[in-house]
Amino acid sequence: MRGWDLVVQPFSYDTAFVFMEEIMQKFFFNKRLIIVLVVLIISFVLIAFSITVRNNKATPPLVQQVGNDAAGVVDRVVAYPAKGLKGAFSSFSDLMNTYSENQRLKGQVDSLAVQKVTNQTLEKENQKLKQQLKLNKTLTDYETISASVLTRSPSAWQNQVIISKGSLSGIKKNAAVMSKKGLVGRVTEVNKTNSKVELLSTTNDSANRFATQVMTKKNKVVNGLITGYNGDSNYLIMGQITVKTGMEKGDRVITSGLGGNSPKGLYVGTVAKVEEDDYGLASKVYVKPAADFTDLDVVTVAKRVD
Amino acid sequence: MRISKMRYFFPIGLFIALFLDGVLSQVFAGTMFTPSLAIESRIVLLWIVMAVCFGKIDHIILWTVLAGLVFDLYYTGIIGAFVVIMPLIVYLTKLMYRFFTPSFIVVLLIYLIDITVATVVFYWINLLIGFTNVSMAGFIGLSLGSTLAYNLAVFVLLYFPLQRFFESFSR
Numbered sequence: 013m014r015g016w017d018l019v020v021q022p023f024s025y026d027t028a029f030v031f032m033e034e035i036m037q038k039f040f041f042n043k044r045l046i047i048v049l050v051v052l053i054i055s056f057v058l059i060a061f062s063i064t065v066r067n068n069k070a071t072p073p074l075v076q077q078v079g080n081d082a083a084g085v086v087d088r089v090v091a092y093p094a095k096g097l098k099g100a101f102s103s104f105s106d107l108m109n110t111y112s113e114n115q116r117l118k119g120q121v122d123s124l125a126v127q128k129v130t131n132q133t134l135e136k137e138n139q140k141l142k143q144q145l146k147l148n149k150t151l152t153d154y155e156t157i158s159a160s161v162l163t164r165s166p167s168a169w170q171n172q173v174i175i176s177k178g179s180l181s182g183i184k185k186n187a188a189v190m191s192k193k194g195l196v197g198r199v200t201e202v203n204k205t206n207s208k209v210e211l212l213s214t215t216n217d218s219a220n221r222f223a224t225q226v227m228t229k230k231n232k233v234v235n236g237l238i239t240g241y242n243g244d245s246n247y248l249i250m251g252q253i254t255v256k257t258g259m260e261k262g263d264r265v266i267t268s269g270l271g272g273n274s275p276k277g278l279y280v281g282t283v284a285k286v287e288e289d290d291y292g293l294a295s296k297v298y299v300k301p302a303a304d305f306t307d308l309d310v311v312t313v314a315k316r317v318d
Numbered sequence: 319m320r321i322s323k324m325r326y327f328f329p330i331g332l333f334i335a336l337f338l339d340g341v342l343s344q345v346f347a348g349t350m351f352t353p354s355l356a357i358e359s360r361i362v363l364l365w366i367v368m369a370v371c372f373g374k375i376d377h378i379i380l381w382t383v384l385a386g387l388v389f390d391l392y393y394t395g396i397i398g399a400f401v402v403i404m405p406l407i408v409y410l411t412k413l414m415y416r417f418f419t420p421s422f423i424v425v426l427l428i429y430l431i432d433i434t435v436a437t438v439v440f441y442w443i444n445l446l447i448g449f450t451n452v453s454m455a456g457f458i459g460l461s462l463g464s465t466l467a468y469n470l471a472v473f474v475l476l477y478f479p480l481q482r483f484f485e486s487f488s489r
Contacts, residue, residue, distance in 0.1 A: 051402060058398030063447060066395055076391060083337075083392040090337035091344075098345045163340035164347055165393040168356030168461040169444040173344065174392070201395050208395055216449045243353050306347035 070185050077203040084206040151269030151276035157313040171211040178205045188274035188314045194302030195280045213305045223270040228258045247298040256295045259286050265299050275316050324487050328375045332385050335362040355464040367429050370411045373484035379405050399443045407432045433469050
């Protein structure tokens with residue numbers, strides 16, 4: 013009798029306990045499921061909303077702008093020591109190879125002076141001719157706004173940097189952005205005091221395309237669009253080519269100014285190879301970009317004046 | 319009741335870590351984003367995981383939601399990714415941490431699982447909205463492996479200072 017007590021008594025307690033717990037768990041499980049679903053739905057709605065804003069609106073909503081501007085201010089404070097440290101390192105490495113560089117550059121400086129004078133005379137002549145033709149603004153005219161790069165998205169999928177100027181300095185959405193060497197990207201989001209720049213190295217499907225042209229050796233022009241980026245070879249892909257023939261490796265590629273966002277004559281890079289399209293109809297041109305997308309300190313935003 | 323100093327230190331450190339990620343990505347962009355690898359710096363997740371494991375922090379979910387919102391607003395412009403991932407990491411860490419006694423190896427493993435979850439979810443969201451077209455295999459080779467290696471190194475460097483910090487201020 014006593015042994016039976018010992019065995020069964022705890023067992024019956026246990027079953028009751030397990031039963032209660034099952035009910036409780038079911039309740040909590042349901043509650044948790046609902047929370048998870050609600051969170052997922054909210055998240056999807058937010059993502060859909062921000063993509064719509066990104067694609068269609070000139071500026072994000074005011075709340076978003078204020079948040080971004082506040083974040084920008086804090087970021088400047090955090091970035092300051094890190095940038096200083098980087099500056100110290102790079103000036104040290106600069107110092108190490110100053111002599112050889114100086115020797116090399118001396119040779120280039122003399123020829124540059126000649127080029128500069130020619131450039132100035134041509135520019136003046138150009139202005140006079142434009143005045144005679146009563147041609148005040150052409151596609152090549154643009155104002156530049158220089159900005160420093162605050163930070164880069166710590167993300168493998170957004171090739172995006174944030175620059176230190178915004179709508180207060182006159183930056184517009186979709187404006188072309190250049191480094192010292194060439195075109196690097198376009199402005200995708202404008203806040204009051206900072207803006208986001210999507211680099212050309214992005215693989216985003218909905219990225220806005222730059223209208224470009226190849227200047228061939230025989231003074232012909234081939235128009236096209238930058239349609240993509242090949243990450244493995246670091247080449248930009250130029251598609252929608254108007255004519256196939258005449259392009260050679262090393263031909264310069266510039267923006268054509270068509271399409272209304274970028275001015276004409278921003279340097280993009282050089283032709284690396286010309287290839288048939290997948291269907292053999294049009295050709296694809298691989299462009300070696302002049303700018304290094306991973307080494308950006310100061311950028312220039314080109315603002316069209318027309 | 320004595321007010322813990324952690325009340326101020328945790329959010330300040332959280333946002334410093336958040337912006338430090340971006341600054342490091344910018345300064346070392348040449349080595350972190352090459353054709354063969356893409357490293358995502360996630361010091362902010364290290365801060366959160368260490369806080370969950372060794373600190374006593376009030377409203378940690380609220381703070382992480384806020385940090386996730388700032389991440390989405392400021393870095394990507396796509397709201398809704400990290401705003402969910404960051405609290406998810408807190409929840410996951412709490413869930414796993416319950417079963418173990420704290421040690422270097424245990425927290426390391428938890429942190430690696432967290433990084434993997436965060437990276438995979440973030441990749442999946444970006445795949446869904448067409449920001450990338452890299453295949454799953456490509457993603458593992460390009461981003462996941464290098465991200466884990468980098469964050470492991472950061473973890474080894476910062477584990478003991480952060481552990482001491484959280485333990486001494488959470489008493």
